[in-house]
Amino acid sequence: MQKRVVSLWFERLPSERVLRINPTTAPFALTQKQSNTDWIYCLNVEAEKAGLYRGMSFSDARAFCHELQSRPADIKADERFLNMLARWSKRYCPWVGLEGRDGLSLNITGSAHLFGGEEALLDDMRFRLSRSGIGARIGLADTRGAAWAMAHFGAGGICTVPQLSRLPIAALRLEEKTCINLQRLGIRTIADLIALPRSSITRRFGPNVLLRLDQALGDQPDNISSLQDAPHYGVKMTLPEPIGLKEDIMAGTERLLQRLCAKLKVHDQGARTLQLTLRRVDQDSQNIELRLAQALHDAARILPLFERGVAAVDAGFGIDQMRLEAIQIEACPAQQISHSRTKNNDTLDDLITRIGVRIGLENVQRFLPADSHIPERSFIISPAAYSSPVGVWAMIRPRPVRLFPPEHIVAHGHRPPARFRWRRMPMTTGRATGPERIAPEWWLSDDNWRSGVRDYWKIDTKEGRRLWLFYTPQSPNWYVQGEFA
Structure with missing residues (x-):
């Protein structure tokens, strides 16, 4: 053909x-x-x-x-x-x-x-x-080179040999420098090139010119590298007899996980979201979705995380087909393990997954440092499953563990008060450390910081409380904003 x-x-x-x-x-x-x-x-x-x-x-x-x-x-x-x-x-x-x-x-x-x-x-x-x-x-032509030449330099449609010979030299997919050199010698069309002795062409321009010519004429192979379909991360198992016990479903899930994880490992991928579909004999299906806190391709770690979802399955008159699919994947390349590398806390990730199954992964959150010297903006809250505990808070002065909106107290002067009341409790200042002046960030729109600078003090009270107070010089007032551990 x-x-x-x-x-x-x-x-x-x-x-x-x-x-x-x-x-x-x-x-x-x-x-x-x-x-x-x-x-x-x-x-x-x-x-x-x-x-x-x-x-x-x-x-x-x-x-x-x-x-x-x-x-x-x-x-x-x-x-x-x-x-x-x-x-x-x-x-x-x-x-x-x-x-x-x-x-x-x-x-x-x-x-x-x-x-x-x-x-x-x-x-x-x-x-x-x-x-x-x-x-x-x-x-359209008999060869890849001729079809390319017809699309780029011809009128389109079906190409014939006479049409190909009338096309310019550039239609052979040659380098621009080679085309210019050929045109300087008066070789402007493919027909002009065919009429020349092949030995002289190779001697002056190298073998690539004749290779492209032969590929266009069909004398040399010019194969098409077809695109490979994206791998499908899904496995299925049809059972000879219906099952309904939790132990049987978990055993089938284990076999599916081993096949799926083997395919994921080959492509250096890890699953973030898995969906287990159980088809009953009455043609009704039940889906169990598992969202992982970390991209995994370890069947032994993933299998116990399915137990809660499998326990809630209504098998009816039995399940005759099981299908497991990774509907969200991420790159999970192999990592070099050495004595100087800190081992990942896999137990914490599994715990986050177990809690996330109950309340949602987005509701398990962690604090991350932010680049700001303003206390309210020195951290961000991010889902623990989609962030890593990297970075440290770069602070010259210590910050309180508990931070809350500023609470006004009655005090006078720019020095920390010797006695004051906070939350209806009398406080006596034992030691005061400060002040630390923090200025507003003018490029951010925050009404609470538009009034001016703040002078922060660390107050150790005789009652045992360690509070974080600040004073506003532009409108003399004292506030409590945090408490140290």
Whole structure:
């Protein structure tokens, strides 16, 4: 069977990706910063009609076209979008590969008849892509090189040998420097190159020129590297007889976990959320979702965490099928273990998971340091399952363990009072340490700190309380804001 290849070239893929979400009829361009200068990375048809082009500096483009709209380019998003188009293209054939950053190659050998022939297949591609707001130039030929040449330099459609020979030298996917050298010698088309002696071409330009020519003509193989499907982290087990006891369900879950964790380890992935689906004989299903505080691929650690959910299962007349799927995964690469490395506290993570099953992982929280000298802003509260206890509070002066909103006390003068009442309790100052002046952070909008500076004092009372007081010089008043342990 004759090999047939389709080449798709998305000439304006980055800009069309953005304009599909935020359409506009004005000139539009994506910019990319290089060497501290913004350059035009991709643009739409209206911008090209205004005289703009790729590689033009953005400042010059704005001078030429005042109504130009722009946005920074996102290379990663463009790659994801191209991969999405590759998955969509598998509706036409199972063998689809990437062609640079803006193209696809499809081996449609033996599948064109499913769409009514090659012309009908190309028409269906054009229709579906244009309906989605994506412009594409399509080439079809016996080889990958010829299809690419037809899409980039030809009129599109089905390529023949005479059409290929009339195309410029650049259609052979050669380097720009090589194309310029060939053109200086008067070799402008592929037909001109074919007419030359092959030995002289190799001697002057190296073997790559003839390799690309032979690949386009079909004399040398030019295979398509198909994209591999993303691994699916799900396993299933059909039981010969229905089960209903907790011990039996846990035994089946253990077998599924071992298979799933083995697949996760191969790809250096760990599961954060697992879903166990139990199908009863009456076709009703029950789901058990387990959210882990740490990405894991250790079946022995995960299995006991399923016990609470399995105990609440209503097996009915029995369960005949079990399915386990990792619906949320994270990278979990192998780590080097040495005597100088602190071992992770796995027991704490398992405890957080057990508590999270009952009250929700988001409700198990920890305090983390924040970069601010204002007491109320020197920490943040974050879910313990999605944060690590890293960093320390960088403080010159100690801070109280308990911190509460400022509570006014009656006192006079700028020195700590010898006696005062706090929460209806009489206090006598034994020792006062301070003051520590804290100024407001002008870049933050906090009404409590707009009044001015605060002078903080650490007060050890004779009654045993160790309080944190502050004085406001701009409006003389004393407040208690914290208590030391």
